[in-house]
Amino acid sequence: MHRRGIAEDVVDQVLDRYDEVGIINDEAFARAWVTSRHHGKGLARRALAGELRRKGVDAEAVDEALDELDPQTEEETARALVARRMRVERNAAPDAAFRRLVGMLARKGYPAGLAIRVVKDALAAEAESAEFADGIDPDALAEAAEPEQ
Known part of the structure; x- marks a missing residue:
């Protein structure tokens, strides 16, 4: 949104609202990513962790998602x-x-x-x-x- 010239206060309002209604949920995204990429591409924990970190998912959410992959x-x-x-x-x-x-x-x-x-x-x-x-x-x-x- 910043690249498109949207004002900072508008960006904050939109993101806050997305967070309130559950649209932005790093934990759910990380779990879905791990499931999808492991079963679809056969990626292991290390590769999945790297992908999630590059996408900006915090370390705690990454660890929780990877715990589901035994x-x-x-x-x-x-x-x-x-x-x-x-x-x-x-x-x-x-x-x-x-x-x-x-x-x-x-x-x-x-x-x-x-x-x-x-x-x-x-x-x-x-x-x-x-x-x-x-x-x-x-x-x-x-x-x-x-x-x-």
């Missing part, structure tokens, strides 16, 4: 994403498929340890890549992938 659901979603993508990666070399799949999960905000473990399990289920998967140490790779603080 780790089990997040892992199931990661496994489903990898299973779907494995159809494309079946003909790729196991090491290339591993890199691509872990990268895909990382871009969606999944923690390195979870991403590596899920991809290792998926590769181990494939006869052609089972031997490669046996050589993967998820804990060591996850530690190496985590940024130092």
